[in-house]
Amino acid sequence: MTDSPAPRIPLDPKEQPILDKLLAVRTNLELLKQDRSTYVKSQDVIDLYNQVIEQVVVLNEIRTSKRLEQNRVDTVLDDCFQLTSLAFLTIGKNHEAPAVYSFVSTTKRLLDHVKEATFYSPKDLESVSARLADCRRYIERGKEAYSPELLTLLDARIELCEKTLGELQLNLSHLTPDLTPKWDKLVSILRSMSACNTRSKFPNDEVDEYLEQLKEIQEELRPYGIVAYESTGSKEEKLAEMTEKLFISIAHPEPAPEAKKLIETLLQRNFVWYALIKKKQGYISPAFKETYDKLLEIRNKLEKLSLTQAWSLRETDLYSFQRQLDRVDETRVDGNFFDAVGRPAELYEQRTMLYLLRKSYATIYHLLVSSEPVSEALLPIYNQLVTLKKCLVEVKKNGGVASPRELYPYSMKLNSIDNMRVDGKFMIGSDVPDGQGSVMSLLAECFDIAYELRNDAEDSGSGEKSGGSESGQDELTK
Template identity: 45%
Template sequence: MDTPALVPPQTSQDQQVLNKLTEIRNKLVLLKTDRTTYLRSQDVIPLYDETIEQVNLLDGALGFVEGKPTTQLGHVIDSCFRILSLCFLTIGRNNEAPAVYSPTTTILRLLYHLAECDLYSAHDLEALTETLDKLSTTVTRDTKCPRPYSDLLARRIELCRTSVGTLQERLSRLEQPLPDVYERLISLLRTVSRANTRPTVSMSEIGELRQKIQAIASERKNGLFVAKDGSVPAGNDIVNGLLERCLHWSELSLERKGDIPERFRPIYDQLVAVRNHLEKLSITHAWALREADLYDYNRTIDRIDDMRVNGNWVDEEGNPADLYVQRILLYLIRRCYGYTFSLVIASQPVSEALLPVYNQLRTLKRCLTEVKKAGGVKTVREVYPYSMKLNSIDNMRVDGKFIIGEDIPEGQGSVTELLEDCFDLSRGLLEAAEAAETKASESPGTGRESEAESDYESGDERAIGAQPGTGVEIHA
């Protein structure tokens, strides 16, 4: 939480705002770390209003350059807006403008790194563009958001769009069939980097990856990739440059065998730990993630990223990291940012207080959907467990709302809609099972039994003897 050595406030007014915002930030940190209760709107909104009130007192700029804080005041404002943004996601208010700040901050960091390393795929840019469109819509629709704050968010989104456009322009220079070759090389390069950061670095795995890279290199004719008609597509210089980087990186990885010098081991271990935690959350986020916790991960990653001098890390004696260490650390940082981005985007517009119910319903819906795809159930009895669980959840509602304690958490509409979907699926299975049982009771076999009983009543013993399983010994 320490404020870095940035430009201090220049006026007494700014200093007062800095002091007040620091106090608000400390309250937000205590609020998000309190695990004894759920985050509630009535706890978050007043602190948000206080933050906006203080920001509105500033006469000049907020202390941001290209989306990054450059002053002490800008740094604290950034911290407050980030925590508030994650808190809005935690309480289920995803569709309000304040929730947009944290995703745009992560996207900006990702774009800086993509431009710096010049290694990205079309899929990366598509995901970012789609997210930016959604964030822009959220800001536009939130008419209650104060104008200065909505303008700040709009500028950040536009800054992201400009950066994405610059990156897309480079990929657009690739003519067929080079885009596919480029994507394969990007995937192989990242896989080699991941292999270097496993607990036990496998030389055989890296060797196999190098062979795949060499196989792509062998597809060239006279050092160039050619189209089916024999023409030389534009963009060969870009793909060939990437190919050489892949070959050099795989060769260097085989030489170093995962060796990280002790002077950079603390940074490496810290990044690996963060990466592993985020990776686990990406699997269990629906049940284990409190979005506000991502603030601590982001701050750790930012701090390590900002330790670089001219793009590289230096040891205590001022010696820069060699190429292998530099690339490994940069890979880990970018991977961490990638995980935080995916976790924020995966956040559902449901308060954490309602998440247990919401997740149970999501699981039930998946089960019911799979049962339906598999052909449904054979008997009505098989539907009972689903119906009982749905009824128990439905009985939790009071006047149609889910109430936790004395609060009505955000996300009532999403949970109710999911509950109704589950009831519809359950009713469909039940009706199909009842129809199947009715059809079975009217089967031809049953009709023959009735006819046999009639024959017995009329004294036709031969008809009775023709019916198997009657228990009557005709010739006794």
């Protein structure tokens, strides 16, 4: 496996044994990840995590006078932490401190890209803020159980994320309540046009619809004195001037732009982007086609995973995607991509590849956030219960059932799952996988909904019988 990108400096001979042991641990973690013949067992993951921490302690003793050094040991150590973090998610220990590592790493990348892009939605920041607060709680709760070295590292990384998050929140704080919906709409349109631009067949009609929406928003913004950049020259000259201005705004973003400037820049960017993608129609220069195709493939695979997550995702699968994206991201210089002979990408190629890169990081973030705190060994049971609950809720929403008999299929399935328990627990062989509480809670919810539906059906049936007998008596007395 290729290491994550990192500075290569000479390795201290004293650190060679540490590197060798970390490489062995990483190999074992990768084998654990790749083995689909059985589920990942908690004890295997915890044993490998402990081996990593042992090497961290030894490394800290060697580096007492060179804390800031970064060499191959650090890149392999990061791989080990990343893999163990994802493995903790796989075994259902989502709320434990080691599981935080992968999430924080992805969040840091995502926030850096959001800051660089200078356009984002307040809802994006709200989600990240809430998740970072959760991470803080998991670390606080794990002080007694986990290594102080790991907790210190996580605390520092979360602090970096919170600092960037604060800067992003400050930028949007200039938006007034009446301008915020228009800002959100412009962000949505820009992202939607970028998504259209990466389709196998360029959707001209759909992109033209976005142009009409942009024109409508521009008219709504005129009373605020906000307009897209205008030129008296030809269409080509106008596009060239707008593109140049966009390059300048990307290279030198204002630290805390006022609302007018903030929205005006985003509106301009939308019009420039519309013109560029209409002109290029998805064509990527041959010099950047390989990188583009790689990013497109990663994005497509991640989106497919997000659709089938509950049934097919093993969180450790995300490791290879993270590393591939990191390697592409690290090749950029001053934010841009360069070809084999050192020429920078044009604005169109740059923004297209950055969209794919950022979209992929955002999808990984979503997959990590939506990971259920249930071991993959219990996921088949958990997913069946999720489906059962959805069905029962839908039945209840549509007026319930006419008779208890209609609930038999649901009751039989619930009872069959309930009968799988041994001494009140769901066992896999002799193991008790993590996530018992989540599965039990979901099972109880399903039983409660089914019980309510049965009672409603019985009450309804009793009422009809009572009404029917009274009606019959009335007929007899006539």
